[in-house]
Amino acid sequence: MSLELYGHLFSSYTWKALIALYANDTAFEFCGIGEGNEADDAFVAAAGPSGQFPVLADRAVTIFEATAIIEYLDLHHPGPQRFVPADPAAAVLVRMWDRVFDLHVMNTMRGAVGAKITDSGLPAEAARDLVREKLLRSYRWIEGWLEHYTQREAITLVECAAAPSLFYADWVIAIPADYPRLKAWRAHLLALPPVVRCVDDARQFRHYFPLGAPDRD
Ligand SMILES: N[C@@H](CCC(=O)N[C@@H](CS)C(=O)NCC(=O)O)C(=O)O
Structure with missing residues (x-):
C-alpha cells in the first residue's frame, strides 16, 4: 500500500x-x-524537527504536520x-x-494537559x-464566527482541525x-462518520487522559 499514516489513536493531531x-x-x-x-x-522521531506525529509516508515522500498532510492528500490523493x-x-x-483551531483551541487546551503531566501533584x-481564560476567549470568537460559517455539511480542513480540538477542549x-452555536457545532462534528470512528477507536485509551476523561462523548 502506498500510503502509511504514523500516529496514535488517542492523539488529537493524528x-x-x-x-x-x-x-x-x-x-x-x-x-x-x-x-x-x-x-x-525511529522513523517518526527522524521525520521532522519535533519528532511528533502524525507523519504520512507516500513511498519516498514524507510529510509531517497534520495540516500539510491534509493539503498533500488534497493534491495527490483527492476524493469527493x-x-x-x-x-x-x-x-x-x-x-x-485551521490555525485558529490548532493554535487557539488545541494547543491552548494542551497547556492544561501538559501542566498536569509535568506536575502530577497539581490538582x-x-x-x-x-x-480557562484563553479557551473561553477562543470559544467566544468561534461562537461569533459560526453565525456566518456556511460549510457545515462538508468536511474541509476546518472540520478536520475543529473536531479533535473541540472534542478535547470541552473536556478541559x-x-x-x-x-x-458552538455547542451544537461540536455535536455536529462528533456525529460525522469519520469523527465517530476516531472517537470510538480511542475509547480504549481514555483512562490515560491526564485531567480525567468525563463520562460522556
Ligand atoms: N504541529 C503538529 C503537532 C503534532 C503533535 O503535537 N503531536 C503529538 C500527538 S497529538 C505528539 O507527537 N506527541 C508526542 C511527542 O511530542 O513526543 C501537527 O500539527 O502535526
Whole structure:
C-alpha cells in the first residue's frame, strides 16, 4: 500500500489526519507509534524537527504536520471531499481558520494537559485554571464566527482541525451554555462518520487522559 499514516489513536493531531483519510475512504496503512515497533518509532522521531506525529509516508515522500498532510492528500490523493477550496481567496480563509483551531483551541487546551503531566501533584482544577481564560476567549470568537460559517455539511480542513480540538477542549473547559452555536457545532462534528470512528477507536485509551476523561462523548 502506498500510503502509511504514523500516529496514535488517542492523539488529537493524528485524528485530524485520520478524519481526512476516512472522509474520502482513502486506502492507507495505520502504523501505531509507541506500540513496540522500534523502526516505526525511529522513523517518526527522524521525520521532522519535533519528532511528533502524525507523519504520512507516500513511498519516498514524507510529510509531517497534520495540516500539510491534509493539503498533500488534497493534491495527490483527492476524493469527493475537497479539504482546501480551489479558489485562492477562499483557501486563505480556510487556512486561517485551521490555525485558529490548532493554535487557539488545541494547543491552548494542551497547556492544561501538559501542566498536569509535568506536575502530577497539581490538582486538575488548577491545571484547568491555567487555560480557562484563553479557551473561553477562543470559544467566544468561534461562537461569533459560526453565525456566518456556511460549510457545515462538508468536511474541509476546518472540520478536520475543529473536531479533535473541540472534542478535547470541552473536556478541559466545558463550552458554556451561552455559546449554543458552538455547542451544537461540536455535536455536529462528533456525529460525522469519520469523527465517530476516531472517537470510538480511542475509547480504549481514555483512562490515560491526564485531567480525567468525563463520562460522556
Ligand atoms: N504541529 C503538529 C503537532 C503534532 C503533535 O503535537 N503531536 C503529538 C500527538 S497529538 C505528539 O507527537 N506527541 C508526542 C511527542 O511530542 O513526543 C501537527 O500539527 O502535526
